[in-house]
Amino acid sequence: MRRHIPLASLACLTMLSLAACGGGDADPASYPEDEITLVVPFSAGGPTDTVARLIAEPMAEELGADIVVQNVEGAGGTIAGGQVADADADGYEVLIHHIGMSTAPALYPDLAYSPLEDFKTVGLVTDVPMTIVARPDFEPETLEELVTYVKENADTVTLANAGVGAASQLCGLLIEQAVGVDLTEVPYDGTGPALTDLVGGQVDFMCDQTTNTASQIQAGEIKGYAVTTPEPVEALPDLPTTAEAGLPDVEVGVWHGLYVPADTPDEIVEKLTAALEVALEDQNVIDQMGTLGTTPVPAEDVTPEAHTAKLEEQIDLWTPIIEESGVTGG
């Protein structure tokens, strides 16, 4: 039995590694010669971290260099954003960020960097669908009923979210705007506690990532109304899309992309994009994303052009919504 225990982890703990002091001059042609750091702006174990670790392995294989995931948390991901914006433009520090990249300028008026000017985009990774869900004994049974109910009871309905700037808050804002009501928002510190109170019936409804809600919907612990993507989600075949159910304006996904500092040579960006493309075709990556209720983006979106277009479009979408709602990150 003893033979079956992978000792690699022990070895990596005891190995003396001075690679961290490396860095050095970048020759785009010979990139990568060194370990690459993939900076995750959220905690280890979160959905974005999971996506990062999923793609890191096949990307590293393709590039022929190690990729190390580093979690730099704080201030809605803007600490990590600032770190990579200021990093050497040699391709050895890569940022993965989600929809928050496009909302940061509106949420943080004193943001020290510009998502469009201080970064080069590498490509989109995945677009995690969201679901509109409610406590199990909430009256409305369908999305249409929910819209009517919310309009009639705008004073008493409570809308939970996972905190300022979280995807669930953004989706909530979109719902309020689409329905034309101003609801009582109940913020939580992350999706876990919000979902707990939803299951426990303390709050009425919310909108959050499939990753977090799918298993609860399947088990009947919460009520699912719709998914917020143009296409239905495989794991939740019974749920219509918001467009089908009458709220076409509520279309939102937690999209992820890779970024490098703005001065990074194009040759390096091309290599990273190519590696990302290979990683997203990896069967293991596709399967694992499946358990998260998502899929890799189609191949044509794994390009800097498509990524930049998405980023611009999303900044234009969210900036007025956030400004109108008066929400601020600081």
Added chain:
Amino acid sequence: MSTHTGEGPDAGTRPAPFRPDLFAGAAFIVLGLAFAIGGAQYDVGSALRMGSGYVPIALGGTLTVLGLLVVVMAFRGGDPAIRDVVRPPVPWRRAGLLVAAILFFGFTVGGLGLGPTLLVTTFLAALAAPEVKPLRAALTAAGITALCLVVFVALLQLKLPLFGDWLGG
């Protein structure tokens, strides 16, 4: 904690206000007011939607009142738990060295890297020891630095550069 597990509150009273209580009370009042005034810069909101300032103002006010009570206590004989404990004077030089050591670490670890920063930090800290000679402190610093590098860099593989950008690393 051990400081004021002193020999009991049975000794006599003092005529002047008891200074530790005076200081403690003053500290609470200053901090309480600071938080309350600072909190007033933010939206107070209503009971339904409490703003960011609501709780800091309420708590800051409470702390101020408690600070006043401690000051009153100082004039009424002082806290019996520490009244009779004689404390040595504040070791200002040593405290300064330790604080300098920690601040130096925070300011330079990113730029100088772990190696040089640790050497200086541990040297400053070691200098704070009683009856220590500079050479001895330097040796202590070198030893601790080596130990830390082995533990954090070699064994734990933390991603902290040994030498930072300021040294052209």
Added chain:
Amino acid sequence: MDGILLGLETALQPSNILICLLGVTLGTAVGVLPGIGPTATVALLLPITFEFDPVASLIMLAGIYYGAQYGGSTTAILLNLPGESSSVVTALDGHQMAKQGRAGPALATAALGSFFAGTVATVVLAMFAPPLAQLALKFGPADFFSIVVLGLIASIALASGSTVKALAMIVLGLLLGTIGQDQFTGVPRFTFGVRELYGGLDFVSLAVGLFGLAEILRNLESKQSSELVTRKVQGLWLTRDDFRRIRMPVLRGTVLGSALGVLPGGGHVLASFTSYSLEKRLSKEPKKFGTGVIEGVAAPESANNAAAQTSFIPLLSLGLPTHPVMALLVGAFIIQGIVPGPQVIEQEPELVWGLIASMWVGNLLLVLLNLPLIGIWVRMLTVPYNVLFPAIIAFASIGCYSIGLNAWDVFAIAGAGLLGYFLIRWGCEAAPLLLGFVLGPLLEENLRRAMIISRGDPSVFVTRPISASLLLLAAIIIVVAVLPSVRKKREVVFQGEDD
């Protein structure tokens, strides 16, 4: 009971025992480092577990978690450096015991108490998880606010000195807890434009400063190095009298911890504080608490470990993480291709029961691993103080910095150290402040959330049965316990009038 047998079968496979041992050892080794608390240890070591298959990786993670907690208690006892809110209380009497040469019995008590509590809590977990989880869901924000109030009121007993000062320290802690981005509006409070402070002050930095650095400064008050901290060691093991004294505290701590751990939203935080306060209230010699009594180590360590165990209940039976470490575990589940949810226990029985059983195995291994190690840990205290304290400064600085690469976490040590040193000199104690700091955000967020949900009607706190009974209990505690001591104090200090 079939489940637990399946679990034991899984956990007792030789390879899984080895994995668990590896996790426990690594967790202890990292957790014992000053400045790195259990949550940080789990986050640091999490990536290692990704290399294993799902069952093995979760078993290892559970091992790391319990190892890290025990390592954290070791540092709290030996060096007065708590790495997590739970070990703050352990440090109160544990470090005093270490100073009196009784570090061995303190460490052994922590290990044995934790093992007993872990065993009981594992049984609770195995037998009552689903009903307890359903019960826990009844807890709304208003109820949680009330239990935090109850915890704060009960914990005034933490202080051995003046009640007014202890209250002031709690309130100061609550205020320090408001620093950082307001979760409700996103407004950064008291951050002075420093983005690194948006996440608030780091608990470990604050604890290391208030306890560790303040203690060093106090030791450095003496002129000669020979005066520094007596390092005699009297016996490594518990005496018969010790065993008699820890029996009931361990039992009560286990019960209290098991109950609090189940609550969503952070009940585990209250476990060690309230069990310490309870023991102090029940003790015939409450004044001795804080001077190195073994009950003051036994109760909180048991409560904490029981709570750590039962806080898995919402995760395993509902798929809901209620604890930062649980959130990390969810990530580990997902990386392994398992989506935690209400059905996980049916879909992956081997995994869930294996995890539960390996928690118990992990606790057992911890005892076996650490009892022989006590001798080595205690020897650490014989390192000359002139070398020990600069090393503590270095380790703590690196530890706090390495978690978030945030220089402000290091500055906070210096600030908290100075604040703590002077406040302690002036007869105020650090433990109530830290309790306030930990509970502050819970108090504020649940108050505000409850008020939003009730649409601004404060009567919600007395019309909900759970909340009302908790507040009633808090009121009884004030009447029964605090009033007499206040009256006594008034006679001494205020000569019998207003407040």
